[in-house]
Every structure is written in C-alpha cells, then in structure tokens.
Amino acid sequence: MVMQESSSSKKGWPVGRALRTFLSFNGPRFLSGRRKKKTSGGVGIATATTVTPQFGADLPVGHGIVLVTGATGGVGRRVVSLLLEKGIRVRALARNEQKALAMLNGGQKPEPGALLEIVNADIRDPAALTPELMEGVTAVIGCTAAIVQPKSGDSEDRAKYYQGIVFYEPETLDSPEETDFVGVKNVLAAANKYADVKGCKKLYNCAPAFIDRWQDFASLDDVVMGGTSDSKFTLIPGAGEAGNEDSPSRIAGVFEGMVTTERGFASGGFTSVRTRNLEPPLDLTGYEGLRLRVLGDGNTYKIILRDSDQWDGPSWSTMVPTQAGKWADLDVPFTSLIPVARTRSIPADQRQAFRLDQIFAIQIMLSKFAYDGEVNPTYKDGPFKLVIQSIEAYMGPSAPRTSRFVHISSAGVERPGRPGIVLEEEPPAVRMNDMLGGILTYKLKGEEAIRASGLPYTIIRPCALTEEPANMPLEVDVGDTIKGKVSRDDVARLAVYALACPEATNLTFEVKSSLAFSQQWTAEDAARAPVTDMTQVFAQVKSMSQK
Template sequence: MTNNNRSQWDLGRFIQTLTYFEVIPFLNWVQDLIQGRPSSSKNIPDGAKQVGVILVAGATGGVGKRVVKRLLEQGYKVRALVRDIDKARSILNDDVELVVADITKSETLTSLIMANVQAVICCTAVRVQPVEGDTPERAKYYQGIKFYQPEIVGDTPENVEYQGVKNLVEAAAKYLPKVGQKLLFDFTKPSTELKNTWGAVDDVVMGGVSQSQIQFVEETALFAGHVSTANSGGFASVRTKNFAPPFNLSGYEGVELRLRGDGKRYKFLLRTETQWDGVAYSYSFNTEANTWIDVRIPFADLIPVFRAKTLKDSPPIDASKICSFQLMLSKFEYDGELNPKFSPGGFALQVESMKAYGGANLPQFILVSSAGVTRPGRPGINLDEEPPAVKLNDQLGGILTWKLKGEDSLRESGISYTIIRPCALTEEAGGKEFILSKVIILEEKSVARMSLGSV
C-alpha cells in the first residue's frame, strides 16, 4: 500500500485476465483490444444451440436415428438415450452424447440423463419383427406398403409403450424447464465447458486492486471477492467469454436470475458486440442478504452504457445477438451517481441459474406414437377393413392400446407436448395431406397442447 490511496497494482493478474478472455497473445493485445477480435478461434463457446440439450429416446431405431441426424444438421446439441452403447456408437454420429438407460426401469432415468434437457423426443418402440421363417415371398402388401406377418419379441407393449413412456414423461416433468423458458446457464450441474466460459474481470484492467473470482460450489456459481476503491478503482465482476455464434433470445422477454446475495446492489450486463471494452446493456438490482430470490431483467429495461456512462443515442438491445454476460459489483450506479448500497470490502453472490423467460409455448415433449391407436375396441369397427396394425392389435399384445395409454400419460403430465401418429413410414415423399387435429390452448395455464395425426 502506498500513500494517497495508491495500492500495489498486480500486473500478473492483469495479464491473467486478458489471457483468459483471449485478448492476448500479449504482443497482439492492443490490436485485439481495438478490434475486439479474439486471438484464437478455439475455445470459443457456442451460444446458439450449445446450452440446452435435446434428449432423443430410441435413437438407435429407424425413426430415432433419422431424428438425431436432422437435429444435428440444424445445429442442436443432442443427447441419445440408448440401451446398448456399442450398438449406438456404430449407428450414431460422434457428435451425439450417449447416455445409457432403459425407459422401463425408472431408476435409470437419473438427473444426469435429464441435466440441461430443453426438450425430449421419444421414438422408442417395442420390437416387432417378422415371424420366424417368414420370407420376402410371403410378404404382404397394404396400400403399397410391404409387410410381413409380425410378432413381438423381447419386452411387452405394456412395459415399453405404456410404462416406459410414462416413466420417461415423469422424469421429464421433473427436470424440464418451465414453458416459455430457456435455460441459459445451469450452475447446479456445471459442465467443464460452462466452467471455462466464465472468468473474473476486475478493476485491475484499469489500474485498480479489487479482486474477485467465480467458483462452482454448492450447486451454484459463487461470485465473491473483495472490492476496493484504491487507485480510483471500485468494481469487481465476472464475465463470459464471447459466444460465437451468439445467443439468439429474440423470442423472449428477458433474463431471469435465481440468486442469493448479501444485501448489496449488483449489475447484470449483456453485450451484443465482441469488443472487450464497448457498449454494454446494464440493469441494476438489489439482493436480500442470505435469501434466495428470482430477479427478472426485462430486455426493455436494460440501459445502454459505456463503462458506467449511459448512452442516450444507443438503440435498445438486439436480443438476437447476445455475445456475452456479466455480473458486477460497482461503486458507481450510472453517470457519476454512486451505488446506494455500496461499501468496499468482501462480497458474495451465489447464482443457481440464468434463464431466458417469456418465450413462445413450444412443445417440450414430442412423442412418436402410431396411427390407429384409438381404433381397437372402437364400437362398430370392421376389423377386416382396418390396416394391419389395427387388425393385429390383439395378436401384438395390444400394442396400439398400450400406445394410447402411453399418450395419455403425456396428456395428463402438464408438459407442453406434440404427439405424432404416423402411418407406415417410408423413405419416399409422402404426397398425402398432413392431418392436424385437437389443438387446445389452455390460456390460464399458458400451456399449448396439441396432437397430430389421423385418429
């Protein structure tokens, strides 16, 4: 400590900060500071689809493997729920995360399998195969589709189509985010990628001596440290690296933080430019000491700032390109005003999650069921005129009846869902009308419910 409130500035920490945020190699840092260009493209987190996983059950099956392929092509992060990992490795792309579970055994559907899951697509099915000895010559045709005399092998339709689906629905109901929300950062189960995304940016970058860090403890991100006003400083913060591509949160109203603070007043900042020291969009919020609260930050209430100066002519935030997030404790509010709750010294803010809220009611559970599930047992039905699946329902262990019960478990779950009831699927283009039915919007619960297909 020197006199006149001058303290020993820490060059090592300054370099460490710039290195973490990829502003150096040191010789290039001035250029990178000016241009906001990261010095290397590796280690840049992907904000587009990497946060929030789509879980595909039955990913090794005919429908499932095609669903996985399409999702990957569209840039989604996919987790495949499989029974046999070696089989899955031989069928699925390396980019797919594999988790082993059996939907008929609820104890295998653990929190690890459901962590960060944004939506579930269920393509599981009991195994149906041609009866032994059936040959291509004996294949039958129905509406141009070739089929063999089928039989169930392995587990029963009751176990897979009903109990299994019900188990998966119940696990999903426990872990899926609320309708209209998107989990951005789940600090309860931080991945290595997430841990490597956040880092401290303190006033050391401006000559100050405040020190903070982010630690992942007690299923939270703990932003804590010591803030000092020495050397004209007075802020500590944690910030993400720039995401590329950025987060597109244009369909949402804002960001919700679940946090426990210390009674101090903090700032939450978003950036839409990759510049290290450029325009940010800021929102100040109070915390209650040692109390968990949800803080909602509407995009409309964010104030454009450069450092702590408000920018009167800046447009409102463009939520379609958010490239970094920051939490800050600062001596200053805006334009020279002081933070009314500021005091130098130790501080601690624990964050459990950051979510986007106010989004559209998209389905979160898609169940691939089957055409004809409501037909078996329907009064007045003439089985001879029915398609094979309906005709053979009893012979196939009541497969359609149990599928309908599986659907019911989803309808009763409160999850926002889509049920697809396909006829026999082929690789050829359909050429038939797509039938959409039973669209019920339950306004008071904000749950969009729909089921697709022919009934």
C-alpha cells in the first residue's frame, strides 16, 4: 500500500482503502497480486512418510529435500532408491537427463507432486547451481566423481568398471580437479548460500535469490475496522545492514507508516504487515522458533503465526521489544506463542494444538493493545519504522545435529606421497594417481573443502566398490590404511543413514568388507546375515576418531 499524508487531524474513514485491503487478502488472485509459492517441476510433498524407527524420524529436518549429486552413478542411484523407499523427497542431479530418467524413473518424467525430481545440471559449472536448484534442500549426498573406464572400452552399462574385482587398465574421461575438487566446492558454496543446511530454514531474506518472496506480504491496518492508521511495506536499497554478504546492495524490507487511535468504529490503533495465505503452507516441523533480523525503532511489536487459512481466525502470538537504531536478532520461540482470538487469549479448555506443519501466514503488528485488556507499554501514536533484513526458522541448541553434507570419497586419498608407502602393495588408484590426473589428490582437496565449510558432514571412504548385494560384514577404520572391497549397496546405506544418526556427524572414515576379494558375497548370504546396525558402525568410528 502507498502511504497517504494526513491532511487534517479529523480525517474520515477511508472506506475505499478498507475494501482494497480486504480484497487483497480475500479476493480473487488478480486483485491481490497473490504469488503462489513455486516449486520446481516434479517436486511435491509426500502424503505419508514411511521412516522406520531405526532409520530416524528426523530425516531430513522439516521434511525438506535431499539433493543427490552424481545420481546416475553406481552409488548415487542406490542412494536415490533408498531415500525414496523411506518416503524422503529427492532432487536427483545428473549431467545426462535422459540417462537419469531411464535409470531412476523408467524413462518417464516424474509427475508433479512426486517424491522424485530429476534435474539436469553439472556441478563443475557454478552457474548451474541456482537458487531454484537449492530451494528447500536440507541435506546433500555427494556421489559425483570423475568418470573412469577401462582403456579397452566398456559396455553401455559400464559392466567392466562396476564389477570391481577384475583389474582393467583405467583412464579418466574428465578432469578430477574439476569434478572432485572444484565441483565439490561449487556445491558447498551453493548449499551454504541458498539451501537450508545450517540448522535454519531461510523464509525471507534480501539476497537476490530471495527478493521475490517478499511479494507474499501486504499491509493490513486498522482501516478494516474503522481506523485511519496507514502503513506500507517496501524493499529499499541501502536500508539494510552494512557488511551483509547476502545483500551487497543492502536491500531490506521496510515496514513504516503512521499509527493512530484518533478514530475507530471497533478498534483503532494498529497497523501490520502480513503474508497472504501461503500455498503450500510452511512446514516448520523440527524447528524451535523464528528469528527476525531487524533495525528497531523502540516499539514493541506482535509476531503472529496463523496455522489456519481463515482470514480472521485464531492465531498464535507474542510481543517482542526492539531497540531504537540498533540491529538485533529477535528470537521468537514457538513455546512463547499464545493462542489468541484478536486480542483475547483463548481459554485453555478451548485451545487446539499448534500446527507447525501448516503455517499459512506470518504477521508483524504494531498495536496499542496487548492481550486481555492490557495495553502495549511502549505504544504511542505517530510514525514508526521497522527495517527487516531476514526471517528464518531456527533449531535450538538442544536439537540433535546430524550431517547435512554426506560425501562419497575413496580410500587411498592420503596415500600418494606418504613416506614409507610400498606402491606395489597398494590399490591401482594409489599406484596410478598421477597417471589418472591426480584423482586421489583432488578427492582429498574436495574433502578438505567440506571439512572447512562449517557444515555438519560425513565423509565416507570406501575401498574397491563391487556389485555384490548389501549386508556384507563391514570393517571401518580411520587413518587411511585399510584395503579390500565393499558393496555399493552397503555404501549407499551408510550414506543415507548418516543423515539420521548424530553419531555420524563430522566423521571421515574408511570402510570395507571383512571378506577377501576372492570370496563372493551372494544374495543367499545377504538374506542369512543379520542386518547391520548403522548406529553402531558410526559409534565405532567416532570412538576411533577420538583416540
């Protein structure tokens, strides 16, 4: 809304503005300019989540999306399959879209609303890792690696490469530096900037990728109840906090206007900015509160969440003070919100449970009234101005911190150039590291970038990968010395379970089977073997890492 200057102290009720406000929130979309929350093609919200207790019900937090890079590789496609089996939304990233469709979805494009989305993008190109690609992503499983094949060639299904037992003289088809190091850095940068992988969920901020989200908001003042308060909400370059890396131009949302009690048929003295009903509603399951980064004006504001799509239905509200002229984080724990009907608290015997999984609207209000007849202690008629840099949902310090970046690397990455190493006794990748373009060297550099990123991570270093079935007896170690083989099925299970097990956080380890190369693991063996407890595997690695 555009602010109107007061021409006199006895201004009449602007009935036209009241009608426009009502229609903005309740009328046809062409009147409101309402923006339907966009989703990328093929992504939808699962109607049910089939997560076993052993797997962990917090995967991923907030029912977000797991981004899988290298989704058509031997481990990657198994990771995708396991996540889908668990009812987890997956965004599968691949260089070849047709190959991905054939491998992951029977050659068909996923239906809108399906758990699976397939995206054609190359992690070596930072421009391909867009804000839209990262929207809603709460975890990443990195399965991308430089392509290696036998010099003698391979079949279309890469049977020679995948079998992992018989040795064929190898060659690389692309640059290990660009894929295993630069590509990993590109994914980390995009995830840090755009995804929800830091224990918070970006709802609104002033980074270029998020600017259009502020269109959800519109002014809602006491004019709808006979008052004459007037506000506007605009994005203003230069209004934001200095030194904000997300918004170099310092754009910020400015909620400002004039609040007055001079006239009101039912209730004057409030002004607010509120989102139109969000489609779909926000799911803030697993988070503990909202955090607003604001430049205050000394007023005390109401923060209101609505878990119903009713225009004037019950809401959840609290009051937060601001300091004039100071930037601050306003933390609003969900436990601090009380259920209200306008300014009256709802009696305990009439209250319904707060639905964090369906937040339809967020509202910020300056009002003369507190609750149940009490008055806002800092309220005064006159101008106001609240600058809003961002709004996000946050996790509390007591929340379990699980990995948000799981990466499949390789055993042997620390061995090239290691003093005293006997190359003849090492796996081919170690012996041929230089010939293969420094493949292990750049995998190690990629690992180092992950460990330095600040994200909770798990780095899995498998020994020689085979096509044998899952549930092999596993051995884990740290320090990069073990040799052997391991099933891709088991590595995929480790990667997926790492997202749900706090014990896996910030670990780097090697894994192999206790079986000799010559001992074949069959489907019958897998069926007879006890199911591997991945929590115990990660606990063992954690104990080793602390020694």
